[in-house]
Every structure is written in C-alpha cells, then in structure tokens.
Amino acid sequence: MPQNPEKIQDHVELFHQPEYKQLFENKKQFENGHEAEEVTRVAEWTKGWDYREKNFAREALTVNPAKACQPLGAIFAAVGFEGTLPFVQGAQGCVAYFRAHLTRHYKEPFSTVSSSMTEDAAVFGGLQNMIDGLANSYQLYKPKMIAVCTTCMAEVIGDDLQSFINNAKEAGSVPKDFPVPYAHTPSFVGSHITGYDNMMKGILSNVTAGQKKETSNGKINFIPGFDTYVGNNREIKRIASLFGFDYTILADNSDYLDSPNTGEFDMYPGGTKLEDAADSINAKATIALQAHSTIKTREYIEKEWKQPTSVSRPWGIKGTDEFLMKLSELSGIPIPQELEIERGRAVDAMTDSHSWLHGKRFAIYGEPDLVYCVVGFMLEMGAEPVHILVHNSNEIFEAEMKELLASSPFGQHATVWPGKDLWHMRSLLFTEPVDLLIGNSYGKYLWRDTKTPLVRIGYPIIDRHHLHRYTTIGYQGIINLLNWTVNTLFEEIDRNTNIPSKTDISYDLIR
Structure with missing residues (x-):
C-alpha cells in the first residue's frame, strides 16, 4: 500500500498495521512453533532454580556474551591518533560489524577499511590483499598513519603482519617511512579490551622508535583505556589545565567520536598529534585510567621506555581523591581550589x-x-x-x-x-x-x-x-x-x- 510521504510511519507503528499482523501469523506456520500453553510453561520453568543449575552447568555454549572481540577495541584505540585510518586484515563482513557497532553507539561515522579477504585469501594467504589495500587506502583517504589489525581469518591462516607490511612498502603501496603500526588481534581469544591494549602497544612502539632523549619533557601521559565516554577525555584535559602542567593523552578520540557538524566533512577530526605521541617516550610518568585494558602497554612502557607507570581510576570520591593527589605528587602543584x-x-x-x-x-x-x-x-x-x-x-x-x-x-x-x-x-x-x-x-x-x-x-x-x-x-x-x-x-x-x-x-x- 503506498504511503503519504508526509506521514511516513516509524516501525513502532508500522508493524502494527493489519498487513504486518497477518504476515507474522502466516510466518508462524513455517516455524514449527509449539502451542502457546507449552511456550508459557517452559518460559516459567526457566525462571526457577532447577533451570538455573542447568544453565550454569553449560560449557560449550555462550548466549548473549557481555563482551566484544579484539578488533573492535583495536580500531577504537587507533582513531585516537591524528589522521589515523584503521585497517583490518580480514573479511568485509567482520569490519562492517565493528564499524556499525561503534557508529550506533556514537551516532558518528566510524571510518575503517578492510583488506576484503575472501576464499582465495583464506587458501593462499592475504599478502596481495594487504599490498592492494594499503595502496588504495593511502591514495584514496590520505591518512597520516594506517593502523593494521586482524580478524579470525587472517589469524587462523597465519598472516604475518610485519612481513606483509614490509612487502607492501617494498611494492610501493605506501612510502617506506610512512607509519604502519600493527597488532595481531584474533577474536577467538581475549576481548575488545585485549584488542585495545594490543593496538595501543603496537602504535606506541612504532611512533616512538628512535625518539628517546636523555632528558624528560616534563609531561604526564594519560592512557584512557577502552573508555567510551567522550566527556572523560575532556574532563582529564580540564583537570590538567586547572593544575597547569603539560600532558599528552594516548590517545584522544573524543573529537573523532563527538565531532561538530560544521557543514564540512572531516575524515580525521582531532586526535593526539603524532609528534606528541612520539615524544610521549620522554614524559616523566604515564598514568593509565584503566588497569585491564592497558596491561601489555604499561609493561612495554616500563620495560622499553624506562618510565614509571601507575593505574588511577578517578571514579567516585575515593578514586577521584587518589587521582588528584597523584597528579599533585607528580607535578608538585597543590590541588586547585576549584576542584576542592x-x-x-x-x-x-x-x-x-x-x-x-x-x-x-x-x-x-x-x-x-x-x-x-x-x-x-x-x-x-x-x-x-x-x-x-x-x-x-x-x-x-x-x-x-x-x-x-x-x-x-x-x-x-x-x-x-x-x-x-x-x-x-x-x-x-x-x-x-x-x-x-x-x-x-x-x-x-x-x-x-x-x-x-x-x-x-x-x-x-x-x-x-x-x-x-x-x-x-x-x-x-x-x-x-x-x-x-x-x-x-x-x-x-x-x-x-x-x-x-x-x-x-x-x-x-x-x-
């Protein structure tokens, strides 16, 4: 039935129309459904202790997991750096899920490319996909950095990202000095916070290579972790400004995930500048605002940068008090009265x-x-x-x-x-x-x-x-x-x- 374009119905009302009600009734005939009474009986049974014991005894099945997979966390970490394009070595379908999941949360476009691996790559490996994909990404989207991670397919067949990236540079896909950090992020282990950690370590190890100086730059680094509240990065910047010390957020995706509508498209709004990220190796200390999404990154910073790290989670009164006292200790500046x-x-x-x-x-x-x-x-x-x-x-x-x-x-x-x-x-x-x-x-x-x-x-x-x-x-x-x-x-x-x-x-x- 044609609709008046001035009175388009939302799906909330649309599916209550008679034709849709009839469609749903007809559909039941092919679903081999049980009688309503049996459905009600089983539904009630699943609410009790007997079913709970059976539910908790299952081992081989997950129903509605309370987590996501590694690549989602990896691309989330990547967009916090200036001009960075996430590149996923894997199938298009997986990457479409990651993009859609983040876009639905933020109501913002989330740009991530895929090497579009299909059956032939699953058999022969994804090297050519990487060579072509990096070349196309560099030419089309003009990034300052391309951050590569993997899906299950690339991991199962054993794609070697470092080797593939080297071969792609030799083939001229991107300039040899162009930054292409990477992280192996198989979805069948860990979760989105593991992927965040792996990518953050991969990016920092890439951009800080050869940047160590004999003297500190006096800054404090902050690593937000897999924190999806854009206001939190802005709050960290506000607090640091009230103290008056220099800092670097690794990485600041608040503008990317909450960009203004100015009428002009900006593919890479905001982000931590690559030169600031490179100089983060010379900071006096690094504070992680999450513990479990920064484990490998903190270990890397302490071992390779010889830089002290700590975890401070400023939630609630106690957590915030401890965070501000840590900032005062590191900076030598009293806690501002405005914060009191x-x-x-x-x-x-x-x-x-x-x-x-x-x-x-x-x-x-x-x-x-x-x-x-x-x-x-x-x-x-x-x-x-x-x-x-x-x-x-x-x-x-x-x-x-x-x-x-x-x-x-x-x-x-x-x-x-x-x-x-x-x-x-x-x-x-x-x-x-x-x-x-x-x-x-x-x-x-x-x-x-x-x-x-x-x-x-x-x-x-x-x-x-x-x-x-x-x-x-x-x-x-x-x-x-x-x-x-x-x-x-x-x-x-x-x-x-x-x-x-x-x-x-x-x-x-x-x-």
Whole structure:
C-alpha cells in the first residue's frame, strides 16, 4: 500500500498495521512453533532454580556474551591518533560489524577499511590483499598513519603482519617511512579490551622508535583505556589545565567520536598529534585510567621506555581523591581550589541521594575496569552489590574485586561471576532478584523479562541517545552517576504507584 510521504510511519507503528499482523501469523506456520500453553510453561520453568543449575552447568555454549572481540577495541584505540585510518586484515563482513557497532553507539561515522579477504585469501594467504589495500587506502583517504589489525581469518591462516607490511612498502603501496603500526588481534581469544591494549602497544612502539632523549619533557601521559565516554577525555584535559602542567593523552578520540557538524566533512577530526605521541617516550610518568585494558602497554612502557607507570581510576570520591593527589605528587602543584569546591558539591549531591540508594541491592555486568569503578561508587552510596558478572574476567580483577567488596560492610553478600554471559544473568535476576541492574543496552531484554530497572552505564548504549557525551570520572562524573542511578529508581517507584485509587498513595510529587 503506498504511503503519504508526509506521514511516513516509524516501525513502532508500522508493524502494527493489519498487513504486518497477518504476515507474522502466516510466518508462524513455517516455524514449527509449539502451542502457546507449552511456550508459557517452559518460559516459567526457566525462571526457577532447577533451570538455573542447568544453565550454569553449560560449557560449550555462550548466549548473549557481555563482551566484544579484539578488533573492535583495536580500531577504537587507533582513531585516537591524528589522521589515523584503521585497517583490518580480514573479511568485509567482520569490519562492517565493528564499524556499525561503534557508529550506533556514537551516532558518528566510524571510518575503517578492510583488506576484503575472501576464499582465495583464506587458501593462499592475504599478502596481495594487504599490498592492494594499503595502496588504495593511502591514495584514496590520505591518512597520516594506517593502523593494521586482524580478524579470525587472517589469524587462523597465519598472516604475518610485519612481513606483509614490509612487502607492501617494498611494492610501493605506501612510502617506506610512512607509519604502519600493527597488532595481531584474533577474536577467538581475549576481548575488545585485549584488542585495545594490543593496538595501543603496537602504535606506541612504532611512533616512538628512535625518539628517546636523555632528558624528560616534563609531561604526564594519560592512557584512557577502552573508555567510551567522550566527556572523560575532556574532563582529564580540564583537570590538567586547572593544575597547569603539560600532558599528552594516548590517545584522544573524543573529537573523532563527538565531532561538530560544521557543514564540512572531516575524515580525521582531532586526535593526539603524532609528534606528541612520539615524544610521549620522554614524559616523566604515564598514568593509565584503566588497569585491564592497558596491561601489555604499561609493561612495554616500563620495560622499553624506562618510565614509571601507575593505574588511577578517578571514579567516585575515593578514586577521584587518589587521582588528584597523584597528579599533585607528580607535578608538585597543590590541588586547585576549584576542584576542592567541586568535591564539596559532589559530596552534597551524594548526601541528597544517599537515603534512596542506601541498602538497595543491585546487579552489574560489563568490562572489568568499568565494573570495578561503578561498584566502588555504589558502595560509597551504601548500595549492596549482589551479582557481579564480568564475561572477560581474569584472576587479577577477581582478586581486586574481592578486596574491594571486603573493604565495605555493604559488599559482604556479593558474588563475582567470571566468564558468564547475559543468559546466566537472567537466571540470577529471577532466582535472586535485585532493585537495580547496571549495564549496557543489552540489559534492556533482561529488564523486560525480569522487570529489573536498568541503569544504562557502559558500552554499547544504542537504545538511548547522548549518554556517551557525559563524563563519568572526577567529581562532576559523580553527579552524572547519581543522576542515572537514583532517577532510574524514582522512575520505577512512579511506575509502580501510578494507578489512580489503587496504587497512587505514594505517587508523590516530591522525591
């Protein structure tokens, strides 16, 4: 049926039209579906302890993983450097997924090229794909650097990136002095934070080669890690400016992922300048804002650069206090009064909301660093973690999380679930319900199924707009975390008290 172009219906309304309802009914005839009563019976069974035991006994199957694969983290790291084009040695389909996943989160174009490996490359290797791909990328997109990573296909057949890049330069694909750092990023091991770490190490080892000087440049390096909140890089720059010391962010993708609409297309907005990245080897110290996405990079900096590194995660009051004291120690500059005032505002906001979050039970999932930081903040508010699920966990994270939980009276009844997925989380929420679920947009289906209110924190957030633009670190980040958590709780209270003459006794105007 033709539609009026001035009244195009969104899919929310469109699929309720009679023709689509009939289409869905007809479709069921070919799906070998069970009767509605049987579907309901099995669905109810999956909510109990008996099913939970069977669910947690599975080993060979993952259902809705709470992680992404290595190349996604690698290309995320690459675009933080000036004029850098990510290049993935692998199939087009994989790269389309990475681009789409990041574009949906940021609502920004994410430029990444692929060597478009197909069946012939899988048999004979992807050298020619690399030679042609680098040549085309260099000529068409005019980058200042091309950062290469791999997908499963290239890794399974054993493509040697260093050799391939050398051969491509010999063939004239790019000038011999053109920077082409690389990282092997097989998706069948690790996760997106591993890919970030591998690419960051690969880029830094490339751009700093031969740049070591006998004297320090006096700067402090910051490595954000796989941090998807663009406001955080800007907050780091603001804090450093208030102190007044020189710094380098390795790497700053905030402008790339949140670029202004000026009417002119810029393929490479912002980014850490390559000369600043090259000189980062001469800084006085490097601070990583995440631990688990920077393991190899920090080891490399300490060993090869002979530069001290530390991890400082400025989430919540304690984390921010420790971060600012570290900056004061390294720079020799007292903590600015403006930041002390901001601390007071954050404490005041926490006091305002404390009575609502105190004692609330919550579940959380996500990357190790994000989960650690959010749990720390929630413990400061007196909230009680119950289920802590980290699919891409490791022994170091589990040890530090258990130490954090033991440090607070509110963390005594939490269970850490390493290597588990979101179908495991579903069983946990049905059998041991909580007041809040904290996680990315994929928790939306858990919210619908288990009726557990979802606080959207993490990556990806693709069903709400603009949350990635905020800061979650520092004292200003505390305000945002409070906003998201306590107001989600209020919305749930209102939903449960909004029926006139029945439940509206506590449908209060003032919270």
